[in-house]
Amino acid sequence: MDFAELIRRRYSVRAYKHDPVPEELLARVLEAARLAPTAANRQAFRLFVIRTEGRREELARVYSRAWFVDAPLVLGVCSLPAEAWVRRDGKSYADVDAAIVMDHLILAAASEGLGTCWVGAFDPAAARDLLSLPEGAEPIAFTPLGYPADKPTEKKRKSLEQLLRRERWS
Ligand SMILES: Cc1cc2nc3c(=O)[nH]c(=O)nc-3n(C[C@H](O)[C@H](O)[C@H](O)COP(=O)(O)O)c2cc1C
Numbered sequence: 001m002d003f004a005e006l007i008r009r010r011y012s013v014r015a016y017k018h019d020p021v022p023e024e025l026l027a028r029v030l031e032a033a034r035l036a037p038t039a040a041n042r043q044a045f046r047l048f049v050i051r052t053e054g055r056r057e058e059l060a061r062v063y064s065r066a067w068f069v070d071a072p073l074v075l076g077v078c079s080l081p082a083e084a085w086v087r088r089d090g091k092s093y094a095d096v097d098a099a100i101v102m103d104h105l106i107l108a109a110a111s112e113g114l115g116t117c118w119v120g121a122f123d124p125a126a127a128r129d130l131l132s133l134p135e136g137a138e139p140i141a142f143t144p145l146g147y148p149a150d151k152p153t154e155k156k157r158k159s160l161e162q163l164l165r166r167e168r169w170s
Pocket of ligand 1: 121
């Protein structure tokens, strides 16, 4: 699949098969995340691989949609704000770094035929509990990882005309 097609084909999968994810596919997805660019190459993030088997109740406390625990795996990304690059005016890029990591793994998963769905609407306290996070780590996003059991719907996006400003705002 070429890159343009990959971008078109990726979608938020909200139904999963229980079939296991082969270890070599998981390894390639994690490698894509490892290679993600981060501000000043600080790599101020940690990845989590959580097997859903036997942990459905715990995971449901993090995010209660049934499909979240149907895939065999859930992946999580946490940022480490104290280690992240901060611009001179105080703007931290910790969240940006974590989002890029997440996007890398999501695109890598799609290229392997695996489904994912960004989950930002999770309960942060339950996530901290699940992952035994220390004070300095912040959970940013989760996704199930597994084979899709649904079909993509039409992409709804603003037109480029609405989104693009050439040179300046007006
Ligand atoms: C930062 C972020 C957080 C998101 N959080 C959730 C979420 O908590 N639950 C959910 O079902 N989808 C979530 N999504 C998925 C978006 O709803 C989805 O990407 C968007 O509607 C576009 O659809 P598509 O991914 O199928 O192209 C999130 C996406 C992003 C980028």
